Amino acid sequence: MPAFDVVELDPADGPEPGSEASDFTRPLVTDEFWQDRDLAGLAADGGTILVFTPMVGSFVAKYVWDELAERGWHERDERVVGVSASTPYGIARFLDENEYPFSIFADPSNEVAESYGIAHDLDGMAGIGEPRLAFVAIDADRTVEAAWVATEWPEFPDYDDLEDELALD
Incomplete structure (x- = not known):
């Protein structure tokens, strides 16, 4: 039994296949x-x-990035x-301390998650939100x-299925 409560999240209005992913400009942190960097320019280079993920200090973010690094997602097409x-400073520290070979957009206002319909308010913290765990292939x-969006907190995808589902043609 987990040492925390599993919370069912309100329905998300997440991105649907065939829709256009919202463009945004935010600090892209290594x-x-x-x-x-803007998403349009980044995406134009390929899929x-x-x-x-929630804030980089959370166990959810750590677990996800550990899993993706172990599975070699940095070597995907x-x-x-x-x-x-999180802030750029927090993300840079998180990436450095864990030696992750990824980049993360800093969106401390959570506006990107809101534009993707996957933001949720943190329990007991008025006006404080974060993204729910989600994967969006564009x-x-x-x-x-393709997209996978968590329906409860915490919830993790079946990574074997996710890898196949998110492969871009």
């Missing part, structure tokens, strides 16, 4: 530096998988990029090819 409601034109 363990060494960050710079403002992209956006990985929305699609670029794998995170989105977190092509070079920002068309959503």
